[in-house]
Amino acid sequence: MRSARLLSLSLIFCLSISAFAQRSNTPAQPPRAAAKATAAAPTITLAVDASEAPRKIFHAKMNIPASPGPLVLYYPKWIPGEHGPTGPVVDTAGLKFTAAGQTLAWQRDGVDMYTYHLTVPAGATSVEVNMDYMSPVESSGFSAGSSATAQMAVVSWNWLVLYPKGFNSDDIQVRASLKLPAGWKYGTALPVANNAAESVSFAPASLTTLIDSPVIMGAHFSVVPLQQGQNPPHEMDIAADSEAALQMPPELKQAYNNLVAEAGALYGARHYRDYHFLLSLSDHVAHFGLEHHESNDSRLPERYMVDDHLRLLGASLEPHEYTHSWNGKYRRPAGLATPEYETPMQGQLLWVYEGLTEYFGYVLTARSGLWTPDQFREQMANIAMQYTYRPGRQWRPLEDTATAAQILYGASPAWTSWRRSVDYYDEGALIWLEADTIIRQQTGNKKSMDDFAHLFLGPPSTGPIVKPYTFDDIVNALNQVAPYDWRKFLTDRIINVAPQPPLNGIINGGYRLVYTDTPNEITKAVEEERDFMDAASSIGILVTKDGTIQDTIHGGLAATAGIGPGMKLVAVNGRKFSFDVFRDALKATTSSKEPLQLLVENTEYYKTYSLDYHDGVRYPNLVRDTTKPALIDDIIKPKVTTPPTTSPSATQ
Numbered sequence: 157m158r159s160a161r162l163l164s165l166s167l168i169f170c171l172s173i174s175a176f177a178q179r180s181n182t183p184a185q186p187p188r189a190a191a192k193a194t195a196a197a198p199t200i201t202l203a204v205d206a207s208e209a210p211r212k213i214f215h216a217k218m219n220i221p222a223s224p225g226p227l228v229l230y231y232p233k234w235i236p237g238e239h240g241p242t243g244p245v246v247d248t249a250g251l252k253f254t255a256a257g258q259t260l261a262w263q264r265d266g267v268d269m270y271t272y273h274l275t276v277p278a279g280a281t282s283v284e285v286n287m288d289y290m291s292p293v294e295s296s297g298f299s300a301g302s303s304a305t306a307q308m309a310v311v312s313w314n315w316l317v318l319y320p321k322g323f324n325s326d327d328i329q330v331r332a333s334l335k336l337p338a339g340w341k342y343g344t345a346l347p348v349a350n351n352a353a354e355s356v357s358f359a360p361a362s363l364t365t366l367i368d369s370p371v372i373m374g375a376h377f378s379v380v381p382l383q384q385g386q387n388p389p390h391e392m393d394i395a396a397d398s399e400a401a402l403q404m405p406p407e408l409k410q411a412y413n414n415l416v417a418e419a420g421a422l423y424g425a426r427h428y429r430d431y432h433f434l435l436s437l438s439d440h441v442a443h444f445g446l447e448h449h450e451s452n453d454s455r456l457p458e459r460y461m462v463d464d465h466l467r468l469l470g471a472s473l474e475p476h477e478y479t480h481s482w483n484g485k486y487r488r489p490a491g492l493a494t495p496e497y498e499t500p501m502q503g504q505l506l507w508v509y510e511g512l513t514e515y516f517g518y519v520l521t522a523r524s525g526l527w528t529p530d531q532f533r534e535q536m537a538n539i540a541m542q543y544t545y546r547p548g549r550q551w552r553p554l555e556d557t558a559t560a561a562q563i564l565y566g567a568s569p570a571w572t573s574w575r576r577s578v579d580y581y582d583e584g585a586l587i588w589l590e591a592d593t594i595i596r597q598q599t600g601n602k603k604s605m606d607d608f609a610h611l612f613l614g615p616p617s618t619g620p621i622v623k624p625y626t627f628d629d630i631v632n633a634l635n636q637v638a639p640y641d642w643r644k645f646l647t648d649r650i651i652n653v654a655p656q657p658p659l660n661g662i663i664n665g666g667y668r669l670v671y672t673d674t675p676n677e678i679t680k681a682v683e684e685e686r687d688f689m690d691a692a693s694s695i696g697i698l699v700t701k702d703g704t705i706q707d708t709i710h711g712g713l714a715a716t717a718g719i720g721p722g723m724k725l726v727a728v729n730g731r732k733f734s735f736d737v738f739r740d741a742l743k744a745t746t747s748s749k750e751p752l753q754l755l756v757e758n759t760e761y762y763k764t765y766s767l768d769y770h771d772g773v774r775y776p777n778l779v780r781d782t783t784k785p786a787l788i789d790d791i792i793k794p795k796v797t798t799p800p801t802t803s804p805s806a807t808q
């Protein structure tokens with residue numbers, strides 16, 4: 157998964173090993189196959205009516221086989237890929253249970269809000285359930301966030317289903333059907349049984365597969381086949397808020413074709429029957445990406461495909477979510493491979509699940525031509541700066557940001573530098589870049605993380621199965637690729653407090669991180685499109701276009717002077733704040749002996765702060781270090797495709 161926050165700042169931005177080992181776990185981790193099945197797993201019938209999607213309300217009618225006596229039903233709580241208890245039970249309404257012609261009394265569990273208790277009357281063989289789901293109006297959050305507009309919607313089945321206690325989601329079967337708004341088209345990885353006008357019947361599938369297979373639908377809809385004629389099939393199913401937004405430029409189509417081919421070359425196998433890139437283009441849905449085994453639910457601004465800056469900022473989303481089919485869905489940390497949606501997940505290994513996905517996602521973005529080589533290096537420079545100015549690393553190990561994922565996704569951006577955030581994404585990417593350069597150094601550039609990808613995520617090709625892994629499995633696989641003290645390498649950077657940022661991948665890769673007064677293309681796009689300026693490396697503030705100080709670098713110049721997050725930068729050297737005024741004033745500090753004067757508002761009080769700062773504006777960039785081989789350039793070379801001659805992003 158990738159959150160809106162990772163996307164918006166991204167620049168600054170969602171399993172080994174034998175058939176037998178698949179189901180075994182260490183004692184601390186929840187076993188995947190743990191249900192005490194005393195009865196045959198049921199087949200649930202689920203009819204979803206999405207015809208009122210533009211009103212943001214969805215109706216479900218279920219038939220759940222049941223025997224007379226007490227019955228416990230669960231609403232899905234821990235949503236795969238969201239790494240937390242994010243099931244939107246608060247947005248359900250109209251709950252009604254009937255059996256044998258009677259309306260049943262029900263009670264929510266006093267402790268677990270996702271559990272319902274009822275009693276099935278004598279003579280009944282099943283329970284009918286009616287339930288509505290109201291999609292939020294605010295465009296924030298993940299799959300429980302805004303998902304419907306006047307013109308399109310994404311249906312996540314976990315909103316609309318209850319299931320009985322005592323069974324693994326792999327064993328429960330669901331016969332689902334879906335009614336669409338008149339005239340809308342749809343796309344999904346869920347196999348279809350029958351396609352009638354505006355109503356679709358799906359083939360019976362496990363509850364796992366159903367919840368893993370959302371449906372995208374809309375009035376403006378296009379299907380773009382990728383690597384046409386090859387098996388397994390791939391397609392991009394795009395729903396947009398306008399017909400104009402669906403016009404995919406040829407160079408972008410070529411890059412997505414390349415992405416499918418380059419991923420095949422990187423991993424050497426595929427673990428899906430077919431693959432659907434479900435792409436929502438709207439300014440009124442939550443922006444994020446959520447991985448699934450045979451599809452991904454990626455949501456970007458309406459004009460993503462037709463605006464250069466938006467394309468540059470959104471380029472790495474599909475490669476990230478697609479990579480999760482291998483890393484996250486097929487191979488999954490044992491603590492995240494839970495038997496159903498009620499068992500809590502444990503995220504300690506998210507620096508592999510998300511960090512390695514971030515790394516391979518960036519590499520594939522460059523190899524496929526969605527980014528130019530320069531843009532890949534710009535992204536590395538930007539995240540290197542971000543994690544250089546992250547003093548929270550002085551107290552908090554990277555692993556703890558993964559363990560605490562379920563609370564950190566919802567944390568305020570204020571105080572991120574001191575609290576840390578979901579740092580296992582991009583700090584993880586820097587650590588995996590370093591691992592790649594070490595493997596290349598150890599083997600005379602004959603082996604690389606590509607070999608790890610083949611060994612750990614690759615052959616043989618399978619359907620969508622889950623193979624859990626542990627920390628030891630990662631260490632062992634790295635040692636199989638290139639012997640090295642990988643346990644110490646990972647322990648020093650991830651398990652222990654690591655005060656120094658992991659920049660060795662850049663250095664080993666033949667580049668140096670430098671600060672200049674020129675923003676790179678990605679930084680420029682972030683400032684202009686995201687209305688966000690990162691001055692962490694100069695006076696230590698992150699500020700939005702209206703002057704709101706989102707965060708201060710703990711221990712930095714501004715913080716030490718008394719400035720904190722939530723305050724507002726009103727004027728710089730006596731002139732009203734804007735990015736241009738601020739940038740020019742920072743530049744001028746190199747030739748001025750005067751302090752930088754900042755007028756700041758704090759809860760209706762104004763104060764001027766004088767900062768004795770003379771190092772100018774400092775934007776991160778990578779420059780070539782010719783004393784070392786350019787391993788970074790080798791890493792991002794396409795393996796099987798020719799990148800588009802015109803860059804699909806940032807053409808002027």
Ligand SMILES: [Zn+2]
Nearest residue numbers: 157158170510
């Ligand atoms: Zn992810």
